[in-house]
Amino acid sequence: MPGFEFFGDLERKEVNDVLDSGVLMRYGFDKARDHWKALELENLVAERMQVKHAHVVSSGTAALTVALMAAHINSGDQVILPTFTFVASFEAILSVGAVPILVDVDETLGLNAEAVEKAITNKTKAVMAVHMCGSMADLAALRKVCATHNLILIEDACQAIGGTFNNKPLGSIGKIGCFSFDYVKTITCGEGGAIITNSKDIFTKAQAYTDHGHDHLGADRGADKHPILGYNFRISELNAAVGVAQVKRLDDFLAIQKKHYTIIENALKTIPQVSFRRVPKGGVQNYSFFNFFLPTKEITKKVHTEFGKQGVDATFYWFDNNWHYHKKWDHLKQLKGLNKYSNEQYNGMPDYYKSDFSASDAVISKTISCLIKLSWTEEEVKARAQKMLDIIKAAL
Numbered sequence: 001m002p003g004f005e006f007f008g009d010l011e012r013k014e015v016n017d018v019l020d021s022g023v024l025m026r027y028g029f030d031k032a033r034d035h036w037k038a039l040e041l042e043n044l045v046a047e048r049m050q051v052k053h054a055h056v057v058s059s060g061t062a063a064l065t066v067a068l069m070a071a072h073i074n075s076g077d078q079v080i081l082p083t084f085t086f087v088a089s090f091e092a093i094l095s096v097g098a099v100p101i102l103v104d105v106d107e108t109l110g111l112n113a114e115a116v117e118k119a120i121t122n123k124t125k126a127v128m129a130v131h132m133c134g135s136m137a138d139l140a141a142l143r144k145v146c147a148t149h150n151l152i153l154i155e156d157a158c159q160a161i162g163g164t165f166n167n168k169p170l171g172s173i174g175k176i177g178c179f180s181f182d183y184v185k186t187i188t189c190g191e192g193g194a195i196i197t198n199s200k201d202i203f204t205k206a207q208a209y210t211d212h213g214h215d216h217l218g219a220d221r222g223a224d225k226h227p228i229l230g231y232n233f234r235i236s237e238l239n240a241a242v243g244v245a246q247v248k249r250l251d252d253f254l255a256i257q258k259k260h261y262t263i264i265e266n267a268l269k270t271i272p273q274v275s276f277r278r279v280p281k282g283g284v285q286n287y288s289f290f291n292f293f294l295p296t297k298e299i300t301k302k303v304h305t306e307f308g309k310q311g312v313d314a315t316f317y318w319f320d321n322n323w324h325y326h327k328k329w330d331h332l333k334q335l336k337g338l339n340k341y342s343n344e345q346y347n348g349m350p351d352y353y354k355s356d357f358s359a360s361d362a363v364i365s366k367t368i369s370c371l372i373k374l375s376w377t378e379e380e381v382k383a384r385a386q387k388m389l390d391i392i393k394a395a396l
């Protein structure tokens with residue numbers, strides 16, 4: 001997945017443009033330069049993702065935060081998210097004053113739409129679908145639930161950029177989509193992120209909020225008005241420049257990922273006890289991870305340990321992972337922040353120690369995910385697939 005594996009002349013050229021002019025800020029200083037990398041990146045992202053608007057920000061976490069802000073999710077509102085995600089999802093929800101409501105995932109490794117429907121209350125405002133490890137939840141079912149209950153669908157597509165659902169890019173299906181360009185993502189600019197939307201209203205609010213409320217309508221920065229209070233989630237021109245080079249390479253990266261993925265898939269398909277993550281009808285993954293299930297938790301653990309011992313690197317057993325699964329989120333369950341949370345949040349938090357996430361546990365305890373690297377040679381992927389095959393067969 002990581003685009004940094006292929007940093008080269010293209011990235012260097014874009015960064016040098018910025019260094020040559022000396023203008024590292026995305027706004028203003030128009031007379032001193034002849035390029036606007038953040039703006040160019042936004043145009044490229046909007047075009048590639050087939051949406052009217054893209055706004056780039058300082059991180060994927062910032063993108064999620066701004067998405068929630070611009071959608072008016074705030075004090076005490078409930079936002080539904082999966083038990084399997086990255087901590088950024090609930091950090092963003094908490095940061096806007098809202099309450100994260102964890103809901104079970106299924107064999108898609110994404111939100112189960114029936115479980116989502118059961119979790120809806122009169123305080124629910126949004127559903128954050130997280131497209132973990134390159135693929136998606138059943139978005140048709142989630143869209144239907146959101147439409148029925150008048151909820152905003154936000155897509156966290158940070159790990160699935162380039163995947164599609166019914167021929168539409170992931171991120172463009174909900175009201176707002178979020179991407180991360182952090183250092184380990186499919187396309188990276190060091191640190192960065194983006195929101196995409198077809199809503200002019202969301203876009204207008206987002207671009208103002210991420211830059212201290214500037215309306216960006218003045219002849220220069222000082223002449224801008226500030227209709228709302230904002231914050232600073234700006235990306236720098238240096239980061240955006242790397243993003244400009246990388247986004248142009250996205251389709252090449254996706255093709256390589258698919259090729260490597262398919263070699264591993266073809267090898268593991270030969271074992272009847274191995275099954276694969278369900279990709280919903282109409283969905284196409286971005287192939288950033290290869291995800292599969294084994295028959296029991298014990299076998300899965302054993303295989304994952306053997307992978308590590310025998311040098312099959314970059315594989316993940318999420319069930320025991322510190323960051324991505326609800327079992328290790330005591331800091332969330334106890335609402336342990338640096339400071340006190342509001343009464344609405346504190347009193348609104350479910351007692352997660354009493355929650356039943358056995359449906360998620362049943363799936364995630366049998367899941368292994370393998371990062372698909374871009375820089376592998378075909379021989380390396382084939383050797384790797386053979387080694388995986390041998391280890392799994394020996395463990396069964």
Ligand SMILES: *Cc1c(COP(=O)(O)O)cnc(C)c1O
Binds near residue numbers: 060131132156180
């Ligand atoms: C990486 C990631 C984020 C956060 O992105 P940053 O750019 O690192 O802030 C959010 N959600 C998911 C699913 C991610 O993988």
